[in-house]
Amino acid sequence: MIDIEKSSDVTLSMMINNVEQAHREIDNYFQFVEKAISDSPLGTTDRTTAFRACVERSVAASFELSDKLLRAKDLKDVLRIQTDFFQTQLRALTEQSRDLCEESVSDVTHVQIK
Template identity: 40%
Template structure:
């Protein structure tokens, strides 16, 4: 049976390794998704690409939080990191919603513009 070392350093190393694999898988997924959207003839492909870019930024920020949490010194440090992450994500969500709203308005305005 494998020797299990429950030390904090061993747990950190395992978490860091797992986060690295997850990050790599996520990067590959978004790369494939971007290629698929780039070759799409659909009229909403640009909006879908923008939405996917937002998703990718959010996923990356979550992985970054995971990396930081593996280095937390104590619970208070971890809570501070989570609080900062939440505030940053709320700002990002607000910006993303604004951008998506502007894009949607441009698309709607363009759809009702007479074509000569």
């Protein structure tokens, strides 16, 4: 007979290892992107830096969600974690949209002044 508790522990361990490996691969990817941006003719501008920061926050939030879901105790915990994640992402999106609008208005203002 299969020991269900042992099987779930093995499965959880594999999932945690996969998430940790994904963390390492994303870190490598961001290092690659940072080098590519710094080597590009555009260089590191305020916009590329802001864009990279937004992407990094989004990826970090997704990994944090994965980590929390892997450790959820029951369905109620899963629902709470997902609700918190959704609310946090909506706040972040609102903030990013506001910042982008402010930057765009500032750019238009500077163009009109010249």
